[in-house]
Amino acid sequence: MKPSSSSARIWRITSIASIIATLLLIGGFVYAVNDVVNPVGSSYTAGDSAGSGDTGSQAAVDPATEGIRIAAMGDSLAKGTGDDEGSGFVRRTVNLLQQQGVDAKLVANLGINGQKTNQVLSSLEQSGVQHTLRQSNVIMLSIGANDLFNGGEALGNLDEQAPTAKQLLTNQPQAAARLQKILDRLAEINPDAQIIYLGLYNPFGDLKELRVPGNQAVSAWNMKATGLTNTNEHMMVIPTFDLFQNNLDQYLSADHFHPNGDGYEQIAQRIVQSIR
Amino acid sequence: MNSIWPLVQNETIKIIKKKRFYVILLVLLVLVPMFTYAQMRQAQENRTKFGDDWRTELQQAITDNQNSLGSDRVPEEWKKYRRIFIQQMQYYLQNDVNPNEPGGVTFTREFLDNSSSLFIPLLIMTIASDLVSGERTGGTIKMLLTRPVRRWKILLSKLITLTMFVSLIVVSTFIICYAISGLAFGYSGFTIPVFTGFQPSETGVDMATVHAVDQWQFILMQMGLIWFVGLTVGLLAFMVSVLVRSTAASIVIMMAALIAGTILTNMASSWSSAKYLFMVNLGLTNYLSGSPAPIEGMTLPFSLAVLGIWAAVSLVVSFVVFTKRDVLN
Numbered sequence: 001m002k003p004s005s006s007s008a009r010i011w012r013i014t015s016i017a018s019i020i021a022t023l024l025l026i027g028g029f030v031y032a033v034n035d036v037v038n039p040v041g042s043s044y045t046a047g048d049s050a051g052s053g054d055t056g057s058q059a060a061v062d063p064a065t066e067g068i069r070i071a072a073m074g075d076s077l078a079k080g081t082g083d084d085e086g087s088g089f090v091r092r093t094v095n096l097l098q099q100q101g102v103d104a105k106l107v108a109n110l111g112i113n114g115q116k117t118n119q120v121l122s123s124l125e126q127s128g129v130q131h132t133l134r135q136s137n138v139i140m141l142s143i144g145a146n147d148l149f150n151g152g153e154a155l156g157n158l159d160e161q162a163p164t165a166k167q168l169l170t171n172q173p174q175a176a177a178r179l180q181k182i183l184d185r186l187a188e189i190n191p192d193a194q195i196i197y198l199g200l201y202n203p204f205g206d207l208k209e210l211r212v213p214g215n216q217a218v219s220a221w222n223m224k225a226t227g228l229t230n231t232n233e234h235m236m237v238i239p240t241f242d243l244f245q246n247n248l249d250q251y252l253s254a255d256h257f258h259p260n261g262d263g264y265e266q267i268a269q270r271i272v273q274s275i276r
Numbered sequence: 277m278n279s280i281w282p283l284v285q286n287e288t289i290k291i292i293k294k295k296r297f298y299v300i301l302l303v304l305l306v307l308v309p310m311f312t313y314a315q316m317r318q319a320q321e322n323r324t325k326f327g328d329d330w331r332t333e334l335q336q337a338i339t340d341n342q343n344s345l346g347s348d349r350v351p352e353e354w355k356k357y358r359r360i361f362i363q364q365m366q367y368y369l370q371n372d373v374n375p376n377e378p379g380g381v382t383f384t385r386e387f388l389d390n391s392s393s394l395f396i397p398l399l400i401m402t403i404a405s406d407l408v409s410g411e412r413t414g415g416t417i418k419m420l421l422t423r424p425v426r427r428w429k430i431l432l433s434k435l436i437t438l439t440m441f442v443s444l445i446v447v448s449t450f451i452i453c454y455a456i457s458g459l460a461f462g463y464s465g466f467t468i469p470v471f472t473g474f475q476p477s478e479t480g481v482d483m484a485t486v487h488a489v490d491q492w493q494f495i496l497m498q499m500g501l502i503w504f505v506g507l508t509v510g511l512l513a514f515m516v517s518v519l520v521r522s523t524a525a526s527i528v529i530m531m532a533a534l535i536a537g538t539i540l541t542n543m544a545s546s547w548s549s550a551k552y553l554f555m556v557n558l559g560l561t562n563y564l565s566g567s568p569a570p571i572e573g574m575t576l577p578f579s580l581a582v583l584g585i586w587a588a589v590s591l592v593v594s595f596v597v598f599t600k601r602d603v604l605n
Contacts, residue, residue: 018443019440021444028496028499036564041483042487128335
């Protein structure tokens with residue numbers, strides 16, 4: 001059986017190609033096994049390798065030319081939990097601003113359900129969080145409710161016990177100290193940004209035994225927060241206490257803790273009024 | 277008739293002339309542009325949301341995953357994946373390296389990652405499932421066996437040919453993928469750093485052994501591992517093709533096994549002895565990228581051993597059956 005010339009050519013090409021390919025792949029296989037089985041850790045030094053380094057992490061926005069760039073961080077309120085549309089006050093603020101013809105954009109929403117002050121404080125040391133904050137000129141912060149109300153963070157968990165009046169007050173001093181640290185750190189990371197702190201409301205106003213202690217704890221906290229922000233011209237507190245005081249049935253979502261869409265819309269309107 | 281090479285040559289020419297290999301190339305040429313286009317659309321969408329700022333985009337992805345960690349409705353299993361993802365991404369951010377630097381090379385890396393447990397094994401089956409049963413279906417087996425060559429030699433020649441084509445398939449997947457996605461994303465990116473050496477542990481990831489390699493090194497490692505997977509699947513399909521008379525049946529058997537593998541990987545975490553099945557061990561590239569193994573206790577040496585044993589057994593079975601069995605039809 002003498003192979004035809006085309007067969008001979010096919011054979012020559014495939015055999016050479018496959019031998020090269022096989023050797024290459026065996027090499028890769030040995031390399032991979034060795035690298036996975038005996039990994040040698042080494043710290044990476046950002047060199048000239050990637051073209052991504054450039055100005056990225058430093059460039060802060062210029063408010064004059066860039067319009068409003070919003071970053072949000074904090075707890076479930078920042079995230080928008082309870083809003084059927086999933087927008088929350090952050091997205092709704094952006095939308096309202098855009099409707100008014102303002103060049104507003106959401107850089108990122110870093111709100112995480114159930115976050116407390118200590119978690120936000122430690123997240124501020126992460127480079128990705130810092131970078132995001134530097135990309136914005138308005139930083140919205142909602143934090144403290146989970147520190148104060150302890151159990152409320154268990155989302156949608158209606159069996160969760162409401163906090164006692166005593167708890168409401170005992171958690172406060174440490175949380176306030178951490179709030180101060182958060183605000184200081186924010187101002188350090190992005191000194192030019194407008195920092196908007198969302199004041200607390202009392203979600204337990206319709207529970208008889210918690211109405212008064214809740215009100216006291218929340219307004220004490222809000223006073224504290226106002227005191228902290230007053231010292232910095234770039235900071236302000238957006239009050240929500242009065243908004244919810246007599247409208248809990250209207251503005252709270254089914255979990256009796258988070259605002260619903262209407263509640264968030266009210267908050268967003270207040271922010272828009274203050275922001276400009 | 278001492279040399280095996282004329283037989284290998286014969287087999288190779290048969291595969292090429294029967295257009296089996298062209299079918300594989302054609303499948304790649306049709307599918308890769310589809311994936312490329314899908315990826316392009318996604319990239320565009322992300323760009324309208326985040327601009328060119330990958331750091332913010334990554335941070336948002338981390339936050340989204342963190343949010344799901346707090347939910348009681350997310351199974352513990354997924355939370356583990358997400359915890360690991362979060363830690364890895366934070367590592368990338370800390371070192372200011374974009375894990376998804378757009379480019380043809382990155383696309384190829386991701387494509388290879390996703391194709392190692394199903395797509396490439398399927399391509400290999402196209403050839404392996406037909407090698408012996410095809411001769412039966414076509415009735416050419418008698419012609420082959422009446423030649424003055426020992427049977428084991430015939431089988432060995434088929435085996436060598438199979439190995440050659442497994443290599444060719446893996447390499448052509450890379451070439452086609454790179455060539456086509458490069459059109460859309462650009463051809464650069466071989467020297468972008470990729471982190472490897474993440475060791476999934478109880479609490480998340482152990483970072484002590486993490487190190488950076490260039491992307492081309494990473495892809496070379498991926499391809500080596502995929503090659504091993506391909507060889508194992510090839511040998512299994514080869515055995516089935518010896519045992520079963522019709523090519524169609526042998527393809528269906530192998531395909532069922534492979535697809536069962538992808539289903540099992542998603543739900544077998546509590547059935548731990550499933551880890552001895554070959555089809556849950558096909559995702560070798562996961563050990564490179566550091567995603568957790570589908571079942572507790574699986575490591576690269578473990579998976580290699582499992583695959584190796586399956587391959588060895590199927591090799592033995594193929595040879596014993598092929599040399600002993602009478603050919604009647």
